[in-house]
Amino acid sequence: MSVRIGIVGLGFMGMIHYLAGGRLRGARVAALCSRDPKKLAGDWRGIQGNFGPPGQQMDLGDVKGYQRLEDLLADPNIDLVDVCNPTHVHPPTALRALKAGKHVLVEKAIALDPKDADAMVEAADRAGRLLMVAHVLPFFPEFAYAADAIRSGRHGRLLGAHFKRVISRPDWSAEIGDADKTGGPAVDLHIHDTHFIGLVAGVPGKVFATGVVNDKGAVDYLTTSYLYGPGGPAVTCSSGALAQKGRPFVHGYDIYLERATLVYESGATPLTVLTADGQGARPDLSGDADPISAFAAEIQAAVDGVATGKLPDLLSGKLARDALVLCHKECESVKTGQVVAV
Numbered sequence: 001m002s003v004r005i006g007i008v009g010l011g012f013m014g015m016i017h018y019l020a021g022g023r024l025r026g027a028r029v030a031a032l033c034s035r036d037p038k039k040l041a042g043d044w045r046g047i048q049g050n051f052g053p054p055g056q057q058m059d060l061g062d063v064k065g066y067q068r069l070e071d072l073l074a075d076p077n078i079d080l081v082d083v084c085n086p087t088h089v090h091p092p093t094a095l096r097a098l099k100a101g102k103h104v105l106v107e108k109a110i111a112l113d114p115k116d117a118d119a120m121v122e123a124a125d126r127a128g129r130l131l132m133v134a135h136v137l138p139f140f141p142e143f144a145y146a147a148d149a150i151r152s153g154r155h156g157r158l159l160g161a162h163f164k165r166v167i168s169r170p171d172w173s174a175e176i177g178d179a180d181k182t183g184g185p186a187v188d189l190h191i192h193d194t195h196f197i198g199l200v201a202g203v204p205g206k207v208f209a210t211g212v213v214n215d216k217g218a219v220d221y222l223t224t225s226y227l228y229g230p231g232g233p234a235v236t237c238s239s240g241a242l243a244q245k246g247r248p249f250v251h252g253y254d255i256y257l258e259r260a261t262l263v264y265e266s267g268a269t270p271l272t273v274l275t276a277d278g279q280g281a282r283p284d285l286s287g288d289a290d291p292i293s294a295f296a297a298e299i300q301a302a303v304d305g306v307a308t309g310k311l312p313d314l315l316s317g318k319l320a321r322d323a324l325v326l327c328h329k330e331c332e333s334v335k336t337g338q339v340v341a342v
Helices: 010-023 069-073 087-099 113-129 140-154 191-201 291-308 318-337
Strands: 005-008 027-033 064-066 080-083 103-107 131-134 159-169 206-213 219-227 235-243 249-257 262-264 268-273
Touching: 005 010, 005 069, 005 291, 010 027, 010 291, 027 069, 027 291, 064 069, 069 087, 080 087, 080 113, 080 291, 103 291, 113 131, 113 191, 113 318, 131 291, 131 318, 140 191, 140 249, 140 262, 140 268, 159 191, 191 235, 191 318, 206 318, 219 318
Parallel strands: 005 027, 005 080, 027 064, 080 103, 103 131, 159 235
Antiparallel strands: 159 249, 206 219, 219 235, 249 262, 262 268
């Protein structure tokens, strides 16, 4: 069986998903949905983002084009709807796709409101279809290695960690600071971190965060302590959009396990495993360094889920919903100055 994918939304992320779709096994992009007839005709020259190639004129071959979502959903040859439109319309798009009997992969964030995320998870259960959320971070080699090291316990238990994700405000996305459309940096950007923290450490009981709030009420930057109670782990994270243009993006971590320390910072420190004998080793992160490869691996996991009928744990809607809740609780803590129960 070849899984046939229909991508909804042809902005930057829709383009990345389309390019990643060319690298899949047992699947292909069969249809695209956009209100823009130029994009459906392959004119992607106006698309730009913070990685990957610039948009260009594309030969879409035999890929179907739909201007209306209902027409794509009525296509019996579409198995998986890949939702890449803006975050504030993820819920209605995903709910309509599930009701139409399609499996759904939705780009992060799952939604802006946790109530909408709950409704999406419940709708998938009722429909007997997979709802998967495309959080790509665990598919990047450095984070895949860290997640495996923590979850396997091969270096002992997780004692503490600090994560970092800081960007300069992108010229190509004026909406990132608009909480009504993206949730602002503390959701749109930081949810990568809360998702990964939930994956490797679980959901904390409480959070305490300090940060910077912009004039639209969105949190632009925060530093959070995730409070797991006695016994830890002691986990913190700094994330947001405050950096100047000289460093447009950085992410990384210091992870402290019982028998090893993992350190990584993009553009500065390659992933290094430090051990008690004073040695430092750089693991072989074999594979393609092209970031689109991480998206291809993410979408491949969704395809494999559709083929087997089994929800991939890294794409779990519940995990994505918990990550969204954490972001909201952290923003509440920033604005009230109080410890907030999760």
